[in-house]
Each structure stands twice: as structure tokens, then as C-alpha cells.
Amino acid sequence: MGEARTQLGILIPEAAASAPPESQWLVEGTLSFVPGALTSTTGFRILEEPGEVPDPSVRRGADSGSGEVPIQVTGEVAYPDGSLMFVDVCFPVTLAEARSHRYWLVAAPEGRARGYQPEPGASLPVITFVLRQESGSAPPAIDMTVGQMMVRVDQHPGLYYYWYLVPLVGILAVLVWRKVHLR
């Protein structure tokens, strides 16, 4: 599969009221995919800004100026056909006043996988994150779950994907008409 990117809004809820500001938080989470969508985490990147897709052969996190967040892929679960079902990632986040950050998740064609090792001894408060789909941007062709619902996010945004409304409204209209007719 070709280049794919999607924009994630990663919101970190506060775990404790006494969290110090301006500190680094370690964010852990799981991304899930439909069968056949992603075969390797080699080209996995999380970027702070929508920029050029970095060279997958370049070690992840090596180029700190590109706005890439150093992530660690801590676990993978595969489907029987080899494509990935779940990918556990872990990355640090610096929060200032705002409590939300926006990241770009990029998955590129395979290269050799090399992981990024965090410093040993780091102990940061661990929190879970919630993936929230940003609408209105140009979503790539990547499949992901939203909550526990599997969804395919396609290239073309807009009304075309709301065609389900037509039969839905049609059936409801027929229903209401029949109800009124029965009265």
C-alpha cells in the first residue's frame, strides 16, 4: 500500500489533579487496523506537523528537526494473514497550557524496522489516550478504529460519504407516512 497519513487529535486527559505543568508525559496507546491495511510498522511515524514523509529507511527519531515525535512501537498483534491488527505505540508529549495536541500518523512503505529505545530509568506519569478522528482535513486511505468501530477513512471527503442519509431518510419518511396513514 502506498503512502498514507491521517491526522490524529490526541487528547490527554489528566490523570491526577496535581500534575505539574510543562512536563513531559509519556503517552501509550493502541492503534488498530482492518485486515490487510498495514503490513509493517517500519514506516510508522507520528509527526507534530503535516510535513514531508520522512525517508522510511532513516531511523525513526533520528532527525529531530523534522517535527517527528520519537515513538516506540511496544507491541504488535497480527492477523493470520500477517497484516497488523493492533500496534502499541508509546511516545513522550510536552504539554504547555493547552491540553490537546494534534499529531499526524504516517505509515509508509516498508523499510527495515528499527526501533527507538527510550532512556532507561525514565519514569513519567503514564496515561491512556483516546483517538479522536479529526474531520474536515484530508484524510488518507487508512483504516482505523474509532472506539470499537471499524471504519475506512477514504481520500475524498465531503457529502459523497453521506449518501447513507438518502436511504435512511427515505425509510424514515416512508415509516412516518405509513404511521400517519394508519391513524
Add this chain to the structure above:
Amino acid sequence: MPLWEFDQRYRRPRVPAQGARVRDEAVAAEARQAARAQIARMHAGEAQGGHASLPALTYFEEVVAGDGRLAELRATSAPKVALFCNFAPEELVHAAGAVPVRVCAGFPGSIAAAEQVLPRDICPLVKSTFGLLTSGAEPVSLCDAAVVPLSCDPKTKLAQVLTDYLPTWVIDLPGRRDYVRDMPVWLSEIREFLRWLEKLTGKSVGRRQLRESIGLFRRRTEAFRALFNLRRRYPHLLSGRGALLVTQASFTDDVARWTDQVWALLAELEGEGARQPEPPAGFLPVLLTGAPVAWPNWKVANVIEEAGAWVVADTLCSGTHRLFDPVVVDEWTTSGMLRALALRYFSAPICPCFVQSADRMDRVIELSRDFHVRGVISHNLRLCQPTDMETTLLREVLKEEKIPLLVLQTDLGLEDVEQLKTRVEAFLEMTVEAGGSRSERAGEGKEM
């Protein structure tokens, strides 16, 4: 003890007292003769067909007019319970080990005897039956107890009068046929009735007895429905009076034997139907509705059928509606069976004694359509006020259905037979002229 029994201050020992009846032989004998005469008359009207040629009907004739069944009732040690209306559940009487005997009779000769106690201007059926009781006529005088559902006014007061003659049980029938509000009342009445029956017979009624009784009477209903369906397909095979005879026999007969005999009759009728699938030319079906046509006074039925029409269907409680509705049991627990019984005997009947008329109108329309009748004849017995009060509505409903209606106001006496004949014949002529389009059978437009 029920209220109407324990207040003894106004009880007067009446003649005949229990067990020492003075039989008014004349009246009793005349009643028997009247029964046999009616049978003979039905045979004489063989031009109608469908009666004398059926050997299976002989059994029913013997039950209603012969002495065989009466002898069995005399011989049995089980208590016989006189039922004065269709609303009393026969299954319960049977389950308790008693014999249910429906005693509604229309013999005019016993009315004089009744009028010594009862007033003149009340329901003639009540007077006739009461008169037969006081005259010692059978089967009513063979009964050891009476059950009176309070369906109409004369029956209400009759219950009080009867307590001087027989142990009487009263079942209060709510006038509204409301499923939600009145069923609990009726159900409690039925339970009390059952308790009284158990005391009467000394046998307790449990789940097994109820199941067997309901099963027995269900088979009776099934046999009757098979007969009804056959008459719907071949209305010309059994005359209206023949069908009334079959139903009349169920008033007193043993249930299982009656059921078997009806199946035998059905087998014969099916044979006849194979030979003669189409009704004869000039076939004139009518629906008979209104107050009960009570044995042996089938004056109205005689007049109609001898004038050339066939009573193919009826809504009489002494006819189809005695046996048409089954007891539908949902759960076979004791309370479930009692509830099903109570429901059938309360919610299924379409008697005008209830407030609502709608269901009876629907039934008249349904039968008129199914049997393709040329006209409806309403038997309005004098002083049957609920039936009279529904007649206006019936007239309007049938006018909308475009079915001619004839209302016969009559009494049990035989003085107006000629008048009735004239009216009926005129009515039938009119239906023959007007109703060609309604009939879908052969023989339309021809007179007998």
C-alpha cells in the same frame, strides 16, 4: 351461605317441595306430545329434503322427544344441575361430577301454571320453563339444583323465586363485556360457582378433572364446528330445523355420545354432499337471529322453512351460539383453565343482554356474507327487551349491507301462526325479486 338463601323470613314452602313433587300430569304429558309432534312435523315437511332422509338424525330425535335420555337421567345418581342460560360453564358442572342440563324451554302450555306465581308480563321463556318445573315435567323436574346467571331482569328475580323450589346458585354477570374491568369480577364468580358445585357433589375438582372436562367439551365444539363448516360449504344438506335439532339434543344429552353421533351425521352428510354438491333450484337461504327459538316451540322455524326458505345460519343462543365458541386454554394450570373457561363464557357470547351491540352486528354481517343469505329474519320474542332495543341498529346495519330484514314480533302462543306465515311469505317473495344479485348459487330468481 348465599344471601338469597339464608334470609328465611320470607320463604314460603312451595308446592312441589323437594322430592315430593305433585306432577301436573296434563302439562307434562302435553309437553312430551308437543315434542313428538314437532318431530313429526319436521318429517312431514320432507319436501324440504335434508331431514327424513338422514338416518343419523333419528338419534337426535330420540334424545329430544323420546324417553331414553330421560330414563338415563332418572337412573343416574349424579346430581343434575339445571342451567337457565348459556352463561353458566357446563365444563365445571361436569368436572364436579354433576350432569349439566340446560332447561330453557318454550312450551306454551306450561305458562298458565307459571302465572300462578310469576306475573304475566315477563319473558315467556322464563315462564314456560318455570311452569314446566312446577308441573313436574322432565327434564327440568329431575334436577337437584339450579344455576341462574343474571343475564337479564326476569332471570334475576327468577333466581329468588326458584330458591323456594330448588337449591339455586346465582352467577352475577357484569353487564359490560369489559375485558379489563369485568373479567376479574366474573372470574371470582366462577370460582365461587365451582366451590358451590364441589359442595353439591361432594367431589373436589382438581387439575385433572378440569382437563378432562375441558377436553370433552372441546371435542363437542370441534364436532359442531365441523358440522358448521360443512353447512357453509353445502347449506342445502341439512335443514335449519335439523341443525337446531342437533343443537337441542346437546341440551340434555351425554356429551361424548352426542359428539360421536354428530361425527356419524357428518359422515352421512359428506356422502350426501358428494352425491348432491349443488343446492336445488329455488334455494332460498336466510339467517335467523334474535331471541332463542326454544324447544319444542319451533313455530317461527316451522313457518320459515315451510314457506320455502332454509335457515342456513343463526345467531341463536339455543342454536349455533351455544356450541360455536371453544374454550381456549393458554396454560394448563388450574387457574389458567378456570380463566379460559371464565373468558369463554363471558367474553365470547354476543347476547343482546350486554351493553355493546357491535359484536352481534358483526356476527350477523359475517354469517350473512359467508352463507350468502337472501334475507335476515329477526325473531323478536315479546318482552325480550334487549333484542327489541337492538333491532333499530340491526335494521340500519342491514340496510347498509343491502340485505332485507324481517322482524317478527311474536309470543310463545300459537295464535299468530297464520299472520307470521303471511308476513314471511311476503318477505321471501320480496327477497326473491330483489336479491338476485346477492346470491352466488344456482337457482336464483325462482320461487318454490
Add this chain to the structure above:
Amino acid sequence: MTRPTATWGLRPLGVLRTPRFWRRLAQVVFFAFFVYGGWVSAVAFSSREARESVVPEGSLVWTQGSLPLLDAYPPSAVCRFTARGRAVSGCIVALLSESLTVAASARVVLPYLLVFVLLSFLVGRLWCGWVCPLSALGDFLNALRRWLGRGFFSVGAEWRRKLRGGAYGLFGGTVAVSWLIRPERYKATWQCWLFLPFCQVCPARLACPLVAGAGPTSWGAFTHPVQAFMTVASWAVLGLFAVTFVTARRLWCHLCPIGLATSWFNRGSPLELVKEPTRCNRCGACADACPMSLTHVRDEKEHAVLNSPECILCLRCVEVCPRDDCLTLKFARLPIVKSRFKVTRPPRRVRPRLTREKKEEVREDAPVGV
């Protein structure tokens, strides 16, 4: 003499022609699919355990992650918390509460809604009567009651209205709570324990996996007061569910919010229960047989179509109606089942004779005019 049974009159037609047989069969088949299908899904799609990322660990509504066999949210209580995975994605209340909480876009939810609306519209609350695995379980408990010969109690119109109001409350409350606990509104984390609020208390979450043999993903957790409350509530509701189905037939279905959502489609569905008014005498057999204790089938004669939001189309009324062609089930005006009074012809036997006495002659002067 043959003994009377509840299956009278079935011999001529055979049990295969009764709605009851097909309904029980449908309940068994769908129960097997929706409850045990989770095992198939688990085998087919997952070789290792995986975590869902949405909810904290130890929550009551953690689904052991695997793909559903069918990615849809059909009507009725098709619980996704069945064994080791799920046969379908879940029930409509789970869809609504989840999509509201994670703020799924309309584009994500619309296809599922369309499927739900279409399935509900086509056959209305037939899903409740013939398919729902939770009520199939309940009907099994009801069958136990009948086998034991115990009676049941039914409620009147007033209580049915109250229960339906309760269903509205549950549904509305679930929607409201789901909306309010969206993550960006988190001020503290305790709201996250309310994720999928109705699922946490729904008896299906415990009962379906129990029956499937794997147990629920969480029997209960007490690490947080909200969790503890939900745990206790879920067990109380399960107990109430069992007691209700054992004593009151389908009383529970008046309260079910999933059934409520489907019930909006009952009136107006092409699947119609129709009465021919002239053929009905209001005998009430239908009202007595109705497991939802409805009386409108008996009383309604002005309108031919008898669909009601509470009717689960179990067709007991059509089965027991003793009038021919009175009640009919029609789909798009085509009749499917009609009421019929079944007559069993008894075997031929020797007819017993009446005891006879000497026949009297008819007298000449007898009143022949009678």
C-alpha cells in the same frame, strides 16, 4: 379417549405449520449464532489477546478484542460481550452510547444506523419476538415455569405505560450520559467509568457470556465507587431480569430500551397483523395468550391493522384465535399466516346406543301447530 393437550388440533396440520414451531426454531438458531458465534469470531480472527484502547483497564465494558463475525448493529439485544469476541458489533444502544462518547463522526455511524433502520422497518419488532437472544434466554426460563406448572402474573395498561416510560428514561438517560462523558469534557476521570452506561447494567452483558461458557469480561470491579455502583446495579438488574421472566412472561420487554428503539418502527412496518372485524367476537383468547399482556388485538375493530409499538409479533394471538380467517399476518399485503380453528376428527368407533323405552304414539288431538 384421547387426553386433551395444548397441541390439540395440531395433528391434522402437523406441528410444522404452527408459528410457534418456527419461532422457537428461530430463537434457538439465532441464539446459537449471536451467543456462540463469538467463539467462531475469536478463533477466526485472533490468535493472541489484545487490548482495546478506549477504556481503562478493569472496566466493566472491556471487550476482549476481536473482530465481529458481522459488522453490524442489528435490532434486539445482540450483545457484543459474548464469549471471547463477538458475533456482531453490538446492539443499537451500544452503538449510540459509544459513538456519542467517542464523538464518532456521522460518516462512521450512518452506515450502521441505516442497517438498523432498514432491518427494523422491514419486520418491526419481530426481532424482539423471534431473534433476540436475551429474550430467548428469558423464554427458556418461562418454559421452566410452565413445565413446573406455575402460574404467571400480568400487568394492566397503566403499568405497561409506566414500564414503557421507564424504557424511555433508560434510553434517554443512556444517550444523555454518553454525550456528557465525552473525553474532552473530562474534568476528572471518574466519568470514564461511565463509558457505555447501559451496557454496564444490561443483563445481557452478564447473561450472554455466562451462557456461552466464557463468563463476562468482568464480573465486577470495585476499584472506583462508580464502578462498584455499576457492578451492584448490574447484578441487581440480572436478578430482576431472571425473576421477571420466570414470573411474568415478557414483562421485561416493556422496559427494554433496545426494544424501545425497534418499537418505533412497528407501526408502519410492511409486516402487519390484520384483523377482519366482522369475524371477531372479542372472545379475548388473544388477549389472554399475549405474552406482552396487550389487549388491543381483542378490542380493536375500527382499524384493520393491529400493529402496536409493544407487540413483538410472536403470533400467539393468531395461533389461538378460534375464528377462521379472523387474524392474518401480512407482509406487504401478502398473507403469511391466518388464524384457523383446528378440528381433530376422532377415530371411528362403535356408536353407543341410547337406552330406549316403548315409543308413545302421537295423539290425534296433540297441539300439532307447535
